[in-house]
Amino acid sequence: MTPLPTPPVVRKSPVQARSVATIAALHIAVIQVLTREGLGRCTTTRIAQRAGVSVGTIYQYYPNRDVLLAAVLERHLEGFSASVIGACKEAEGKPVAEMTKHLVGALLRFKMSDPQEAAALYAVAAEKTGKNIALTVHNLMLPVIANMLQSAPDAVFERLTLTAEVFLSIFLGLPRTMLEDYGSTEFAECLGTQLETALLAYLQAVGR
Amino acid sequence: MTPLPTPPVVRKSPVQARSVATIAALHIAVIQVLTREGLGRCTTTRIAQRAGVSVGTIYQYYPNRDVLLAAVLERHLEGFSASVIGACKEAEGKPVAEMTKHLVGALLRFKMSDPQEAAALYAVAAEKTGKNIALTVHNLMLPVIANMLQSAPDAVFERLTLTAEVFLSIFLGLPRTMLEDYGSTEFAECLGTQLETALLAYLQAVGR
Amino acid sequence: MTPLPTPPVVRKSPVQARSVATIAALHIAVIQVLTREGLGRCTTTRIAQRAGVSVGTIYQYYPNRDVLLAAVLERHLEGFSASVIGACKEAEGKPVAEMTKHLVGALLRFKMSDPQEAAALYAVAAEKTGKNIALTVHNLMLPVIANMLQSAPDAVFERLTLTAEVFLSIFLGLPRTMLEDYGSTEFAECLGTQLETALLAYLQAVGR
Amino acid sequence: MTPLPTPPVVRKSPVQARSVATIAALHIAVIQVLTREGLGRCTTTRIAQRAGVSVGTIYQYYPNRDVLLAAVLERHLEGFSASVIGACKEAEGKPVAEMTKHLVGALLRFKMSDPQEAAALYAVAAEKTGKNIALTVHNLMLPVIANMLQSAPDAVFERLTLTAEVFLSIFLGLPRTMLEDYGSTEFAECLGTQLETALLAYLQAVGR
């Protein structure tokens, strides 16, 4: 229920409180190092230092660096997908305009709660291991969105999966543009309404 | 016609013909290694090997690895922006539906001419140096798109810059979803029409 | 008693006892490689090999090769200047002949305690970083020598600083000629007396 | 007779004027690079660049880099020893005071004609190959000095060789202190008189 310090299956189960705290510290440290130094300089030494533990400790909880990074990404994406999926469930049966508004709200709430974390993890998600995780999460959300769209009383989507995919692509793309600093200040400020507008317009264009 | 081997300004101007071929080989090798191994394994040794030259040769033309990668990215993005900007110019004064169709056509023609290259370079564009280049190109295209939108006879955009930004974000985002393998086969096949639909729907929603 | 392993301020303070031994081994290895191979071949690999550690270990204690070499030089020169300065202090107030004898005794005792080390470090002292260290030490000894000379009851030196400089130049020059193998066996054997003779003669010539 | 561009015995005899000019340019370039960049960065590429020729050309005249550097040093030391030896010959039979004055005059005239060259070459003389050359020249001058000292009408030296060695050590040591920037301005200005004083005082102290 409290999924905070996802205990890695591998080396050790965090029966003790210390473990939980250490893992949490490591996750936070990863984000910080990622943000400050970039993926290329996100070394175990630096992570350990920032977390206030020794390098050896990392290996007490994770078999190697990649798994640690993957765990951090996974936790982030799990939280994200949970948030999105939750919003989808809530929006089921409502008109598309409300769906859109509801989803965008959930998205912004999540992404904006820790923009640095979200931005930092794009790099991790681009690498081999990260990509698999991202893909899995992607494919987890897709049917839920499709389901939601199908439940809309004011629209019928012929190519449901395709529509969901495009919807998701826009839904994730605009925030990314902003988080990766390609957007102007105005863009950042209006992200919510613009995202709603674009998504709704698209849905109305392809729906009957 | 294919201006591939833009001799880098830095180390040496190719007095001999060999140089041109070497530089071309290096650029191609970078893409290949990037595709096969990923940015993390895109080392000078591997690049040289794939290009069929020795490591030292790289440094005859580029002061360091980053500059080589940046050069490859830059050339790609210059080609891309030229293509997009050209399409914008051509579409000026036409109705938004035609604009959209024209731009999407140019985009697909370019991105699809060498999808691997396009996909491989996302990683480079995410890194420090690459980001600057990408940002520059981004800011180069933005006003051109804004100009084009403004010239539409069948729509008026109040917040022109913002609209252009959102337009561009969607315009670049959908192909990226596909190139990074997040899209289904159906998504890939319908990318063009879906992109047109989404862009046009957005423009009509925000335009008067 | 032998304070060899002054832990470098930089990378890490030797919490464990191993560190002290490692640093000592590195310093000794530097001298050996310098002696056997020369500065040009005094590479990190060879130093590590001779010290019986891996290359990486060097970087646990020194940020780069230059700093390691500088540290070795610094320690040598600090010992040397301490010895010379100590002798100067002891000789204060004594007649010039005794001063000279005292200083030469201290010099020979030090330089001869490890002639190879002394000889090997000339090369390090010639390089950029080393020169700064040598210069600093030089300028540390100069006023002490001047002070000593001034305290002589049997001579007055009009141009005290100048005299101290020339004195020091001869004082350091003759041993160097020997350590760098330019002197004959006879030269080496008589170094002490000849040095005394030359220094005393000079002092008497410029003193009143 | 005109020993300027000592034609290297090896690859080619400078029958043509071009060769002579090229070799001269290379020698000058070596000194310049040595001065500006230091021995560690005195690479063939840089030498060639500064000399206005291509790397390949160096190898037309010298079998390798070491030989080039050695040639430059050799030429310098030959000029130097010729100057010193000439002065010795001229001073033969004169009283020690005049000998000293004469030699110091010759030394300063030579060393000061191109202080940078003199200073730059210390580094070359410290390396393996250079040391041999320096040693040879050293041993060439020693007997000539001994001869000169022996001819003095106003002094008899019991340990002639030893005296000559110590004399030479001081004779070369003081200028070096200055050229290597260890001396103050005053030291540099008074080098001639101080050198004379020190040498003469020494000779008078050991001579009868």
Add this chain to the structure above:
DNA sequence: CATGAATGAGTCTTCATTCAT
């Protein structure tokens, strides 16, 4: 359990030297 010293494979980069043009 935690620590951090040590490891060594793997990177980037330089540079003397060669050789086709």
Add this chain to the structure above:
DNA sequence: GATGAATGAAGACTCATTCAT
């Protein structure tokens, strides 16, 4: 003769990982 592109061995340095304490 001259050129400069190409070579590749060698050097400095990094970093994930291990293991004795």
